[in-house]
Amino acid sequence: MMKRIQAELSFLRALVGVNLASAMEYRASFISQIVGMFINNGIYFIFWIIFFNQFGTVRGYNMDEIFLLFAIVTLGYGLGFMFAGNTRQYMAYLVAQGRLDYYLVFPRNLLLHVIFSKMIVSTVGDVAFGLIAYSFTGRFTLVEIALFLSTAVLAAIIFVGYSVITGSLAFYMGNAQYASQQMTNAMLTFSLYPNSLFSGAARMMLYTVIPAAFVGSVPVDIVRYQDGRLLLLLLAAAVAVWLVALAMFYYGLRRYESGSAINVNV
Amino acid sequence: MLLQLRRTTTKYSAITMTNLQNQLAYVWEALNRAVFIILIMFVFIQLWTAVYESQGATEIAGLSLSATIWYFLIAEVMELGKIRHDERISEEVKDGSVAYTLTRPYNYLAYHFFNGLGETAVKMTLIFLLGLPLVVYYAGWPTLQPQHALPVLLVAALAMLLDFFVFSIIGLLAFVTEDTFSFRLIYQKLVFILGGLMLPLDFLPAWLQPLARVLPFNLTTYAPAKLFVAFTWAQFWQILALQAIWLTIFGLVLLRQYRWATRQLVVNGG
Numbered sequence: 181m182m183k184r185i186q187a188e189l190s191f192l193r194a195l196v197g198v199n200l201a202s203a204m205e206y207r208a209s210f211i212s213q214i215v216g217m218f219i220n221n222g223i224y225f226i227f228w229i230i231f232f233n234q235f236g237t238v239r240g241y242n243m244d245e246i247f248l249l250f251a252i253v254t255l256g257y258g259l260g261f262m263f264a265g266n267t268r269q270y271m272a273y274l275v276a277q278g279r280l281d282y283y284l285v286f287p288r289n290l291l292l293h294v295i296f297s298k299m300i301v302s303t304v305g306d307v308a309f310g311l312i313a314y315s316f317t318g319r320f321t322l323v324e325i326a327l328f329l330s331t332a333v334l335a336a337i338i339f340v341g342y343s344v345i346t347g348s349l350a351f352y353m354g355n356a357q358y359a360s361q362q363m364t365n366a367m368l369t370f371s372l373y374p375n376s377l378f379s380g381a382a383r384m385m386l387y388t389v390i391p392a393a394f395v396g397s398v399p400v401d402i403v404r405y406q407d408g409r410l411l412l413l414l415l416a417a418a419v420a421v422w423l424v425a426l427a428m429f430y431y432g433l434r435r436y437e438s439g440s441a442i443n444v445n446v
Numbered sequence: 447m448l449l450q451l452r453r454t455t456t457k458y459s460a461i462t463m464t465n466l467q468n469q470l471a472y473v474w475e476a477l478n479r480a481v482f483i484i485l486i487m488f489v490f491i492q493l494w495t496a497v498y499e500s501q502g503a504t505e506i507a508g509l510s511l512s513a514t515i516w517y518f519l520i521a522e523v524m525e526l527g528k529i530r531h532d533e534r535i536s537e538e539v540k541d542g543s544v545a546y547t548l549t550r551p552y553n554y555l556a557y558h559f560f561n562g563l564g565e566t567a568v569k570m571t572l573i574f575l576l577g578l579p580l581v582v583y584y585a586g587w588p589t590l591q592p593q594h595a596l597p598v599l600l601v602a603a604l605a606m607l608l609d610f611f612v613f614s615i616i617g618l619l620a621f622v623t624e625d626t627f628s629f630r631l632i633y634q635k636l637v638f639i640l641g642g643l644m645l646p647l648d649f650l651p652a653w654l655q656p657l658a659r660v661l662p663f664n665l666t667t668y669a670p671a672k673l674f675v676a677f678t679w680a681q682f683w684q685i686l687a688l689q690a691i692w693l694t695i696f697g698l699v700l701l702r703q704y705r706w707a708t709r710q711l712v713v714n715g716g
Contacts, residue, residue: 208624219631234651
């Protein structure tokens with residue numbers, strides 16, 4: 181068992197290494213995508229600075245919470261898709277086009293092989309931005325830093341799990357590229373706004389269908405209030421998202437039809 | 447002379463109609479992309495409702511909550527419906543196919559503009575129609591007077607043209623830099639803040655407003671949206687004058703850059 185896990189881990193390490201090397205092949209594009217994403221996040225940051233400067237605290241949120249929210253969401257999103265980027269619309273495309281054959285013939289864990297086969301280069305900018313954003317929060321005790329890092333890792337796990345769910349929709353509805361892209365975008369968009377803005381059914385949705393609360397507001401509260409119970413809840417949410425993701429993917433796989441396409445992965 | 451004009455008009459309107467038909471043939475795909483407006487409008491409505499509540503105000507900088515919600519719908523229609531031809535130009539420059547497209551019997555930039563119009567018409571209509579139910583539910587119907595509709599449409603049309611000039615300049619930069627991703631991104635993000643996409647200019651800090659008002663970014667997004675929700679003739683003439691100035695500046699830059707770029711092109715037969 182341990183040997184198997186070790187073999188899988190070394191395989192994944194090799195996959196990530198190859199992804200990174202191939203992304204860095206085009207150096208100018210690699211750097212411009214990272215810098216571009218950094219600027220992109222920075223502009224949203226400037227928006228919030230102006231916003232809170234003009235309007236003060238809104239529903240319990242002010243700039244301090246936004247620094248923390250951005251730090252956790254961008255680091256979580258970045259870590260998730262930097263390593264496991266072959267999900268959402270990319271996975272939906274593979275399924276719809278019958279291009280999973282390439283992965284099916286390998287004696288490796290199928291889902292891990294698929295999702296770790298792509299690196300989203302711009303997410304390196306997200307990771308850098310998340311770490312820099314955290315430096316503005318002024319929360320530098322060991323407990324706070326540990327909570328920040330662990331919630332960001334859990335957010336990454338939830339982001340990837342949710343994007344496996346949206347990508348797996350292709351098994352059931354055929355062309356699900358747009359649907360999966362929109363759903364993951366929705367999760368990211370909602371996660372970057374204070375949870376307290378939403379109420380009723382919309383709020384319920386952020387804990388279920390689009391679990392944005394678990395990658396944004398809940399981690400922020402964990403770090404703010406150093407709340408261990410909430411951390412356990414977040415862990416449970418990550419497990420739940422992945423159970424649904426595994427069920428959706430492997431149950432859907434039974435419906436998969438090969439495209440019999442000649443597929444060359446370079 | 448008149449015959450020539452008629453031929454030119456027929457040619458470019460045919461280009462627009464062809465792309466319009468293409469877009470309508472794949473309207474489901476366009477609809478899928480436009481669905482994003484529902485999400486973003488929902489978030490904006492919640493955010494600005496909370497702001498008006500926390501301020502305990504019925505108006506902020508002269509805009510009511512309803513006007514602010516309508517402002518964001520029009521601003522998003524302008525932003526998401528833009529002609530995005532710069533990527534196509536960069537691709538053509540990078541893969542060399544620009545050598546073929548330049549020799550075709552039409553003006554290269556005019557082709558992209560009229561081709562983009564077909565796509566933009568479908569995109570803007572879909573985005574507006576998808577956002578409309580949510581906005582009407584939360585903000586009611588707009589208060590735009592019928593006599594102000596034409597001036598607003600004129601400003602919106604000039605906004606699209608201005609935006610087209612800027613995106614063309616960015617696209618043609620591919621002759622120098624090959625990859626234009628970062629230029630596009632920086633321009634788009636400047637429109638987010640200084641163009642009024644995320645905040646109406648009236649909500650910006652007092653020190654930033656005068657600068658944002660004279661820069662071109664607000665003329666592509668803020669200008670039509672603000673006139674739509676709070677039309678004044680004084681602001682209309684001011685915006686029109688600024689649009690004329692920036693169109694002249696960018697038009698001259700584009701013309702120069704286009705001539706320079708076509709001279710750089712070396713075509714080897716074979």
